[in-house]
Amino acid sequence: MESTRNNNVVWHNASVSRQDRESLNxxxxxxxxxxxxxxxxxxxxxxxxEEQLHAMGCRTYVFDGDNVRHGLCxxxxxxxxxxxxxxxxxxxxxxxxxxxxxxxxTAFISPFGAxxxxxxxLVGEGDFIEIYCKCPLEVCExxxxxxxxxxxxxxxxxxxxxxxxxxxxxxxxxxxxxxxxESVDQCVERVIGLLxxxxxxxxxx
Numbered sequence: 001m002e003s004t005r006n007n008n009v010v011w012h013n014a015s016v017s018r019q020d021r022e023s024l025n026x027x028x029x030x031x032x033x034x035x036x037x038x039x040x041x042x043x044x045x046x047x048x049x050e051e052q053l054h055a056m057g058c059r060t061y062v063f064d065g066d067n068v069r070h071g072l073c074x075x076x077x078x079x080x081x082x083x084x085x086x087x088x089x090x091x092x093x094x095x096x097x098x099x100x101x102x103x104x105x106t107a108f109i110s111p112f113g114a115x116x117x118x119x120x121x122l123v124g125e126g127d128f129i130e131i132y133c134k135c136p137l138e139v140c141e142x143x144x145x146x147x148x149x150x151x152x153x154x155x156x157x158x159x160x161x162x163x164x165x166x167x168x169x170x171x172x173x174x175x176x177x178x179x180x181x182e183s184v185d186q187c188v189e190r191v192i193g194l195l196x197x198x199x200x201x202x203x204x205x
Contacts, residue, residue: 018098018099018100018101020101021099021100021101022101024101025058025059025101025102026057027057027058027059027103027200027201027202028199028200028201028202029097029098029099029100029101029102029103029104029127030098030103030104030126030127030128030129030195030198030200031094031095031097031098031104031105031106031119031123031127031128031129032046032049032103032104032105032106032129032131032191032195033094033106033108033110033116033119033128033129033130033131034046034105034106034107034108034131034133035108035109035110035116035130035131035132035133035170035173036109036132036133036134036135036179037109037133037135037137037140037161037162037167038109038140038144038148038149038160038161038162039135039140039141039143039144039149040133040134040135040140040179041133041135041177041179041184041187042107042108042109042133043062043064043066043107044184045107045131045133045177045179045184045187045188045191046062046064046105046106046107047062047064047107048184048185048187048188049105049188049191049192050062050105052188052192053103053192053195056201058103058201059101059102059103060102060103060104060105061097061102061103061104061105062105062106062107063090063093063094063104063105063106063107063108064107068086068089068090068108069086072089072090072093073085073086073089073090078158078159078160078165079159080112080159080165083111083112083115083159084112084115086108087108087110087112087115087116087118087119088115088118090106090108090119091118091119091122092122094106094119095119095122095123098123098127103195103200109161109167111161111165111166111167111168112168113168113170113171116130116170126198129174129175129194129195129198130170130173130174130175131173131174131175131176131177131191132169132170132173132175132176132177133177133179134169134176134177134178134179134180135178135179135180136180137162139180140162148160149162149163152164174194175190175191175194177190177191
């Protein structure tokens with residue numbers, strides 16, 4: 001089927017702007033992208049950060065890897081092609097949330113650097129904050145109460161990141177948190193501190 005994207009689909013400019021929404025929310029919007037191995041603490045930290053931001057009166061939403069695969073990406077598997085499409089969809093959705101004036105937090109393994117970079121280029125300068133949840137593979141395996149790593153090593157789970165599929169560490173993330181050493185509270189404090197430093201939490205002028 002021939003694409004009609006360029007010929008028949010025209011972007012409609014909203015009468016309420018992103019800046020209007022940010023002013024109403026009393027904070028700026030941004031994508032906070034947590035990446036790391038399975039069981040590196042991405043979801044735990046992302047949700048803890050959201051709790052803190054919510055208590056501060058911020059409008060937020062967490063896109064969690066498992067939750068998204070129950071709906072928006074339920075038709076995708078874990079092949080390299082499907083992983084790329086999974087992140088593409090999330091990137092486009094997170095971009096809309098930024099336009100809505102929301103702090104969009106995402107917790108995805110997102111193993112390929114090119115995919116993360118592609119999301120970064122979707123939004124404006126400063127609108128994408130990459131946070132690497134750095135954690136040794138052996139620690140992630142120790143935390144794996146569901147036994148995914150064990151099954152992956154036995155060959156029962158194909159294309160498992162860190163075992164049978166690669167993870168490309170971020171080269172220049174905005175923040176690295178060592179989730180094997182730092183407590184959740186310490187990680188949250190560092191993330192909130194970064195958002196404050198970048199003026200995300202200050203009321204837009």
